[in-house]
Amino acid sequence: MNKKKTKKRPKVYIPTYKIIILCGSIIAVCMLLLLITNLVSIKKTDKQKKDKEEKITIAQRYTDENEENNKQSPSIDEIKGKKSSETIVKPVEDHPKTQEESKKQAETKKQSEAKNQAESKKQAETAKTTTTIPQPESFNFPAAVNHAQLVFVFDDGGQNLAHLEKFMELPFPITVAVLPQIAHSKEAADRIRKSGNEVMLHQPMQAVNKNVNPGPGAITPNMDENQIISTLFQNINELGPIAGMNNHEGSAITADAEKMSTILKFASESGLFFLDSRTNVDTKVPYVASELGYSYYERNIFLDNEKDPSKKRSDILNEINKGLALANKNGVVIMIGHIWSADVLPGILKEIYPELVQKGYTFSTVSKSKAKK
Numbered sequence: 001m002n003k004k005k006t007k008k009r010p011k012v013y014i015p016t017y018k019i020i021i022l023c024g025s026i027i028a029v030c031m032l033l034l035l036i037t038n039l040v041s042i043k044k045t046d047k048q049k050k051d052k053e054e055k056i057t058i059a060q061r062y063t064d065e066n067e068e069n070n071k072q073s074p075s076i077d078e079i080k081g082k083k084s085s086e087t088i089v090k091p092v093e094d095h096p097k098t099q100e101e102s103k104k105q106a107e108t109k110k111q112s113e114a115k116n117q118a119e120s121k122k123q124a125e126t127a128k129t130t131t132t133i134p135q136p137e138s139f140n141f142p143a144a145v146n147h148a149q150l151v152f153v154f155d156d157g158g159q160n161l162a163h164l165e166k167f168m169e170l171p172f173p174i175t176v177a178v179l180p181q182i183a184h185s186k187e188a189a190d191r192i193r194k195s196g197n198e199v200m201l202h203q204p205m206q207a208v209n210k211n212v213n214p215g216p217g218a219i220t221p222n223m224d225e226n227q228i229i230s231t232l233f234q235n236i237n238e239l240g241p242i243a244g245m246n247n248h249e250g251s252a253i254t255a256d257a258e259k260m261s262t263i264l265k266f267a268s269e270s271g272l273f274f275l276d277s278r279t280n281v282d283t284k285v286p287y288v289a290s291e292l293g294y295s296y297y298e299r300n301i302f303l304d305n306e307k308d309p310s311k312k313r314s315d316i317l318n319e320i321n322k323g324l325a326l327a328n329k330n331g332v333v334i335m336i337g338h339i340w341s342a343d344v345l346p347g348i349l350k351e352i353y354p355e356l357v358q359k360g361y362t363f364s365t366v367s368k369s370k371a372k373k
Helices: 016-072 076-088 092-132 161-168 185-194 225-239 257-269 285-292 309-330 345-358
Strands: 149-157 175-178 198-205 244-249 273-276 332-338 362-364
Touching: 149 185, 149 198, 149 244, 149 309, 161 185, 161 345, 175 185, 175 244, 185 198, 185 225, 198 225, 225 257, 257 273, 257 285, 273 285, 309 332, 309 345
Parallel strands: 149 175, 149 332, 149 362, 175 198, 198 244, 244 273
Antiparallel strands: none
């Protein structure tokens, strides 16, 4: 038997680009339909909105017309109320007078209240000014002549660091004389230098009264030249770099020309100044310095002579006024106080500082002053 040959159908092949075109056409048709639908929906929404606005406008106009009619035609209740009020109130001719009087009273009351408020505010401001800005005390110092120079020196440093700290807070430059070989000598000298103020050796010396103990590191009448130099060298080396020295006690030594010659010569060769505290009117410092050709300084005022606490303040202010007179006469004054007066002296100097500056006074340390003899 012959088998019939069956023809195989050829496979249909659709190119890729045709598929892409077909898909793109379908998507385009869908997007077009979607766009048309949205446009129709928007148009419908706009129409509804417009109709709604027209309805609101008509309703509003109707309401406005009713309100206007109501204003023009008062209701029965309003007519009754008006008649009732007309029977209660005073005659018509009295109304203007009553209203005018009420207005005047209101204006008078308003003006009175405004005046009272203004006065209260003014009193409050005056009280506030008086309370918060106290007037500083005026010391009535004389005006400085040619910017007269004030030099403040404070002796006996090294005994009490808490007392010393109060002097470090002063708003002007000072010189502090530190005692050697006591509890806080080195520490006090370091603190003074760190504050930017001037340090000098407060050299103990024997007083005329032999019962007075000048303290460790003192120069005594029985010392020879080498012993004096050795003592000075030891004391200066302990305190570190210093600008000069002055005498602590020392009324017996400063009156001794030979010993002062040794001291002044040592100071000059060491590049140090010597300040004569003038504890003895018979001091030989001016004479010896003149003979040797050395310069020196000398104290003019002692600030804290009074020991009675109740008199300290007035005494210090009195001495300061003496110092100002000397400064105006000579151009400069050196005033010496003591660290043990920390309870009152620094406070007074802080108080008077603004007025002294205002009056034209200037401030200096010993080495930078024009008080050199």
